[in-house]
Amino acid sequence: MRKRFLAATLCLAATATGCGATVESSRDAKSSSSVTLTNCGRRVTYDKVPERVVTNDVGITELMFALGLEDRMAGFAMPDEKGDLRGVPWKDGYEKTTWLSKDQLTKEIVLDARADLVFAGWNYGFREDGGFTPDALEKLGIPSYILTESCHNGRSKSSRGIMPPLDALYADLTNLGRLFGVEKRAAALIADFKRQIAQVRAEAPQEAGRPSVFLYDSGRDAPFTSGRYAAPEQIITEAGGVNVMHDLADSWARVGWETVVQRDPEVIVICDYGDVSAEQKKEFLLSYAPLRNVSAVKHRRIVSLDYADLVESPRNPSAIARLGAYLRTVPAGR
DSSP: OOOOOOOOOOOOOTTSGGGTOOOOOOOOTTOOOOEEEEETTEEEEESSOOSSEEEESHHHHHHHHHTTOGGGEEEEEOOSOOOOOTTSTTHHHHHHSOEEESSOOOHHHHHHTTOSEEEEEETBEEBTTTTBSHHHHHHTTOOEEEOGGGOBOSSSSSOBOSSOHHHHHHHHHHHHHHHHTOHHHHHHHHHHHHHHHHHHHHHSOOGGGOOEEEEEOBOSSSOEEEOTTSHHHHHHHHHTOEETTTTOOSSEEEOOHHHHHHHOOSEEEEEEOSSSOHHHHHHHHHHOGGGTTSHHHHTTOEEEEEHHHHSSSTTHHHHHHHHHHHHTTSOTTO
């Protein structure tokens, strides 16, 4: 699904390594102790601490940076439509880590990097077409870790998501903390994220006053949006809104415009990334005739968040705070 993003935002937490915090050293890379983790419902054993990790996409890469693990990375893959990284908390991580590809990961890239772990997700690097899968890498002797937000859930061949999105974020941070011996760092980061989110939740309106929100990623004939297993679900909920696509048992999927019109969202959140700018997406939404009577369009209540805010990443708490501030300006009762 996701191959592009725009970066942004302020420092999320004092515990993030990009913010200059002092953190513990990761486990000795030569340790022979194996670690067994639960990933996408499977028990997976890693025989050693990885030293040459290859990551795919912004959220996954920044999970490693947030835990101070750039020294364990052989490189990352992501498109060059990345926006300006100079202001992100993990600027140093990007500067210290090799940019391996501005396209999709391949077996050749991973082998050339001498990777001993590939950290990616389904449709965030891993894909059946082209054969870049954890099973294929295992045959090459290369272990994998799958982003929990992207886990296949068995509801259909392509549907993803096995737990609430923030739980997925915390699960991955906890697992990575165990794998790399930085459990305290992971626990501190999770605690700080929960504290930030609790502050926003305390200021959110009561249930009856929560505005309904539609997440618009892309698409003109049929919009690409977020169901209840992708990060926007809880970003919207914790910010004080209601995701109008909560009943969609998937992470990211296409729906029909008629569904959007019927559910009449009071706010539309644009996912800002790629060749079509957020302003161009906004202009389309405002000019698209079938949406003219939708509350968010009539009242021009359209706001954008960056791609990196809206996939599982350490930027999620900051996105919740910013969206929460916007939603508190929306009058109750449309």
